[in-house]
Structure formats: C-alpha cells, structure tokens
C-alpha cells in the first residue's frame with residue numbers, strides 16, 4: 192500500500208493554486224466535487240453558502256463500505272487566511288513554500304490531498320473498508336462558520352479525523368478549549384473637557400477601571416482570557432462618551448469559561464454603576480470545549496493506526512478551536528491530526544513532501560486498521 196508520491200505532490204500544487212478565500216470557496220468546491228465524484232463518492236453540497244453569505248456550501252462525500260467496520264469521518268477545510276490569493280508554490284529540497292508574497296495554504300490543502308490520495312489507493316487496490324464520510328468545510332478560518340451550518344444527521348461516523356493541526360504527523364489533538372467572545376460598548380456622557388468636565392462621564396476612564404479589575408491572561412492551567420481591542424474618543428477637549436471593547440475567554444472546562452466571562456461582565460457593570468455610565472454587553476458563544484480519553488474510538492483508532500505504520504504518536508491538547516470543536520458538539524468524537532506544516536498563517540508557511548506523504552499514509556492506515 193504505497194502512496195503515489197508524485198500524484199500527491201501534483202495534486203497539492205494544483206489545489207494551492209486555486210483561489211479559495213473564506214466565504215469564496217466556489218472554485219475549490221467545484222474542483223473537489225469533481226475529484227470525489229471520480230473516486231466513486233455520492234457527493235452533495237449543502238446550503239451553508241446561503242446561510243453565511245458565501246459562494247459555496249460545505250462539500251460532503253459518502254462512500255458506502257463492504258466490510259464490518261465503524262463509519263469514519265474525515266474532514267479538512269477548503270478556505271485559507273489572507274494573503275492567500277494567487278499562490279505560487281515553490282518546491283525546493285523537498286519542502287514546499289510560497290514565493291514569499293502569500294501564505295502557502297498547506298493549511299489546509301495538505302489535509303485535503305492526504306484524504307484524497309488515501310481514498311485513491313483504497314479504490315485502486317480494492318481495499319475493503321467501512322463507510323467513509325468526507326466533509327470539506329467552508330469558512331473555517333475566523334469563525335468555523337461552515338461546520339456550524341452543517342447538518343450532522345447525515346453522518347453515521349463513530350469517529351472523526353480532522354486533518355488540521357500543527358505538529359508533526361503523529362500528533363493527535365484530543366482536547367481543545369471552549370471560547371466565548373465579548374463585545375462591549377461603554378456609554379458615558381460627553382462634555383467640554385475645559386469648560387465643564389464635571390458634567391461629563393468619561394467612558395475611557397470607566398473602561399480603564401473596569402479592565403484593571405479583570406483577571407486576564409492565563410487564569411489557570413485550563414483557562415485564558417484577553418481584552419484585544421479598545422476603541423474610543425474623538426478629541427482631547429471632549430470627555431469621551433463612548434468606548435468599544437472586544438475580548439475573549441477560552442477554557443478546556445465549559446464551567447470555568449462561564450465563571451471567567453461572568454467575572455468580566457460583572458467588572459464592567461459594577462464600574463459603570465459606580466460612575467453613572469452604562470454598558471451594552473454582547474457575549475457570543477463561539478464554540479464548546481471537547482476532551483477525549485484514550486478509550487474513545489477516535490483516539491484508540493488514531494493510536495493503533497500510527498503504530499501500524501511505525502509512527503510515533505503524541506497525544507496533545509491545544510489552546511485553539513477548530514471545526515472539530517463543532518463536530519464533537521454534534522456527538523461525533525473527533526480528534527485533530529498534526530499535518531507537519533509550519534509557520535501557518537504567515538508568508539513563511541512550509542510543509543515537506545515527506546510529511547505530506549506521511550499524512551496520506553496515516554489516513555490510509557486509519558481506514559485499513561479500523
């Protein structure tokens with residue numbers, strides 16, 4: 192069961208050159224629908240595009256199996272971050288990079304081609320398999336919007352594998368935090384700063400005092416929090432009547448997350464109350480946490496498949512969310528697998544051919560050992 196390295200390399204180069212910004216994945220979706228159709232999948236595109244204002248929906252492929260094995264879900268995202276248009280991939284000494292003006296989009300084209308190549312081997316060599324389900328999502332970057340819109344009732348998977356983590360192939364992410372976002376507008380009262388300062392209520396002072404009351408940064412080993420944006424004020428001679436704050440909190444524990452968010456909201460409300468200001472506070476639930484143990488099917492299978500091909504597995508937790516948070520929330524226990532790419536979301540993003548081949552082999556091993 193050898194991976195066809197040249198074919199994998201060619202497909203990687205082909206797909207990174209297809210423009211596929213978040214909410215504008217049309218060209219990528221069309222290419223993948225054709226490829227999956229050719230591999231014998233029943234392919235559909237859902238209505239996520241209409242729901243989120245994008246040009247494409249999530250692409251879903253189902254391949255029925257011939258052997259008694261748990262149905263498996265493989266997932267990667269079709270979109271990429273900026274600057275990710277007009278990518279000119281370079282291959283030098285076995286390592287892919289961009290030409291330096293864009294990202295490479297190995298995140299997450301590497302995941303897509305690893306899945307496709309593994310399935311191609313399965314089909315060519317008529318390797319018996321269970322039901323295979325593939326989900327290529329839209330708009331993962333910046334909000335997990337595609338995964339949030341997917342109808343999970345069409346999946347029968349007992350385990351999910353997301354080809355979308357940092358770290359070398361063999362990295363198995365089994366836990367990721369929940370996240371909530373805070374959007375706050377603090378309203379004070381404007382007044383002339385020189386003529387009648389005592390008639391004003393400075394929204395900047397209120398915001399500053401509220402923020403200093405907050406525990407921020409690393410709250411405990413599982414929880415983090417940040418105020419990342421502060422905007423307000425018009426001129427030095429006006430007591431500012433409005434300040435906007437944007438922040439977030441994350442935790443591997445959903446309850447701890449609620450405690451932290453309530454603490455931040457309370458700091459704002461009590462400070463406003465003390466100064467006669469008021470605040471508009473919006474809390475967005477971005478995604479829930481997940482945490483799988485070594486007894487969960489997805490983890491067991493990922494470990495067994497790694498050992499079967501001599502890969503050193505490493506179980507890890509991450510501080511970031513991904514589509515796997517959403518799909519775990521739908522009741523499909525899912526891990527995120529390391530793809531071996533480095534410096535993602537920067538113009539020095541890179542991945543080696545060796546890691547790309549290892550990722551495809553790993554997908555193949557998951558299918559054959561299930």
Ligand SMILES: [Zn+2]
Pocket residue numbers: 268298299331355
């Ligand atoms: Zn990604």
